[in-house]
Amino acid sequence: MSAKPRILIIEPFYGGSHKQLITAVIDRLNPTDYELFTLPAKKWHWRARTSALYFSQLIPLDHQYTVLFTSSVLSLAELIGLRPDLGSCRKIVYFHENQLIYPVREVKTRDCQYGLNEILTCLVADTVLFNSHFNRTSFLDNVQPFLNIQPDFRIKNIREKVEKKCEVLYFPIRFSEFPSRLENSLRAEGEPECLHLVWPHRWEHDKNPELLAEVLIGLNERQVDFKVTICGESYQTVPQPFERLQEKLGTKLISYGALSREDYVKTLLAGDIVISTADHEFFGVAMLEATYCGCYPIAPNKLVYPEIYPKENLYNTSNALIKMLANLCRNPRVFRTRRDKFFEMFSFNPYSAEHLLPIYLDKIKGD
Known part of the structure; x- marks a missing residue:
């Protein structure tokens, strides 16, 4: 027996x-x-x-x-x-x-x-x-x-x-399930013409969709050239700040809503910057997955983020976040240099x- x-x-x-x-x-x-x-x-x-x-x-x-x-x-x-x-x-x-x-x-x-x-x-x-x-x-x-x-x-x-x-x-995190940035054929050396921002979080209040909407509208009002994907689980209700976002951003909002696993991975591989606006984050799997795929992480200077990311990748206020993104979006060459420097120093092994x-x-x- x-x-x-x-x-x-x-x-x-x-x-x-x-x-x-x-x-x-x-x-x-x-x-x-x-x-x-x-x-x-x-x-x-x-x-x-x-x-x-x-x-x-x-x-x-x-x-x-x-x-x-x-x-x-x-x-x-x-x-x-x-x-x-x-x-x-x-x-x-x-x-x-x-x-x-x-x-x-x-x-x-x-x-x-x-x-x-x-x-x-x-x-x-x-x-x-x-x-x-x-x-x-x-x-x-x-x-x-x-x-x-x-x-x-x-x-x-x-x-x-x-x-x-x-x-x-x-x-x-099973990083082996994702192509690394070094294997990524979607990110050609001469690109991007404009930066692709990715927000891959649950559409709930603790992830602070209000701040994301404020920042994207602020960038748009400053006539910054960018494109953005808002993905993650959306459940049944759309956060109020998202309700008119498509109308306000127009063609800059290239994808809006939950993605299949295959499309999610493709989005991370095609993205340039992954953003967190969270008020509540104890680890941040989506941020690290996106970072592994080659996205440059930008996160609040609070919660778990100072434990994982360098201070250069952290912001303190919404205005600081808008300014950081505007500077990077207007200077893709500077962005690529900063991203390359980040990946030279960052280790995924602890996670x-x-x-x-x-x-x-x-x-x-x-x-």
């Missing part, structure tokens, strides 16, 4: 970077070593609320699990309370993001349950992995302020209990799956 899997993998939000991470890990595991339980990447708030209850009923009682690997979407404390038989597993939690500093439109609308679930999850876990130093630091620094929201008494000394479990392990996956496997397998 064959042995049962000893690694239990749970992902309540099985899509995007969450799915990419799980896929990268299990591709290097023996299929008989693990069992995977997932829910579709929809209705995030309900996944965070109820997935522990759902999985508690789905995961078999007759098992030989010794390791449990999951993301912070799962309320691990609830799962272990419902399934104490899983408590003896070595429990590893990966934080793609954290809810303690997630930007909300109004503070009074914040649902504190999600942040509390993450704090309790850390207390139950044996190892807590964050995808960046910014993610780890911002979480730990806000544990006590978050708990202090409670009006009538104080819970103390939680950070100290959590911090000793916390490590940073960058997200493993590559080839480098990182053996570390992940050591953590999970514990061999």
Whole structure:
């Protein structure tokens, strides 16, 4: 009789970077070593609320699990309370993001349950992995302020209990799935006639589409020559600042909306500058993918970005971003020189799956 899997993998939000991470890990595991339980990447708030209850009923009682690997979407404390038989597993939690500093439109609308679930999850876990130093630091620094929201008494000394479990392990990007800038035949040496800007982010408020619209309209009003692709997942509603953008930019907006994987890669290879306007970013897979394909990254001087990119690639204000882009768009030769200098210095190795996956496997397998 064959042995049962000893690694239990749970992902309540099985899509995007969450799915990419799980896929990268299990591709290097023996299929008989693990069992995977997932829910579709929809209705995030309900996944965070109820997935522990759902999985508690789905995961078999007759098992030989010794390791449990999951993301912070799962309320691990609830799962272990419902399934104490899983408590003896070595429990590893990966934080793609954290809810303690997630930007909300109004503070009074914040649902504190999600942040509390993450704090309790850390207390139950044996190892807590964050995808960046910014993610780890911002979480730990806000544990006590978050708990202090409670009006009538104080819970103390939680950070100290959590911090000793916390490590940073960058997200493993499979750069091998993309042609590198050196292999890119779409980027001829004599081009571009005008720079191609790319914004490859989710169309949600935390990625700050308002700032992107302001910047593009500002460039257009200054009669700067450029073209732009706005891609990324758009979900059901179009951000209000995007509603008349096509009308205002005209033929400068060459692509608008989500792209197929093939077209997405082609866009990155044809792009010159990849832009982030985010108010919320703990790692930035899309930015690094675009950069690997040869786009010059420009990002806010905050969040995770100073951890990854040189200060020359960062901006502090919307006016600074407009000025930076205008200068580069008006001087393609200067732009190419700056881009070449960037790629001479920048290393993708710290973020590559080839480098990182053996570390992940050591953590999970514990061999």
